[in-house]
Amino acid sequence: MVPGVRYDRIDDAGLHVTVDGASSVLEVDTIVLCTGQEPRRDLYDELVAAGRSVHLIGGADVAAELDAKRAVKQGTEVAAAL
Numbered sequence: 001m002v003p004g005v006r007y008d009r010i011d012d013a014g015l016h017v018t019v020d021g022a023s024s025v026l027e028v029d030t031i032v033l034c035t036g037q038e039p040r041r042d043l044y045d046e047l048v049a050a051g052r053s054v055h056l057i058g059g060a061d062v063a064a065e066l067d068a069k070r071a072v073k074q075g076t077e078v079a080a081a082l
């Protein structure tokens with residue numbers, strides 16, 4: 001874990017980063033990008049367009065954060081209201 005890191009570029013030398021204004025190269029072979037998620041709401045949109053009553057919760061609602069508690073809370077509230 002490297003806090004406050006800025007990822008500058010990837011090339012044959014590795015991953016170029018800047019931490020607190022100091023640039024360096026991490027000599028790595030494999031880089032896995034975990035750059036966030038986008039919710040897929042195709043089915044939700046289709047059901048709404050068809051006039052159905054639907055609820056949007058959890059990762060389908062907001063996928064931009066790591067918050068399983070919010071998903072569980074939303075699911076619980078919807079279930080209790082049915």
Ligand SMILES: Cc1cc2nc3c(=O)[nH]c(=O)nc-3n(C[C@H](O)[C@H](O)[C@H](O)COP(=O)(O)OP(=O)(O)OC[C@H]3O[C@@H](n4cnc5c(N)ncnc54)[C@H](O)[C@@H]3O)c2cc1C
Nearest residue numbers: 037043057058059060061065066067068069070071072075
């Ligand atoms: C890499 C990663 C790490 C994470 N770490 C954390 C963490 O440490 N702490 C934290 O609080 N949160 C974390 N999260 C976020 C957390 O996983 C989500 O907020 C939570 O899982 C959302 O719950 P959900 O029920 O809305 O969706 P999901 O858990 O994504 O469940 C949706 C389910 O629906 C299924 N599905 C999709 N489409 C269909 C379909 N058409 N028909 C039937 N089934 C379908 C999927 O297969 C899946 O099983 C992390 C997420 C990721 C990706």
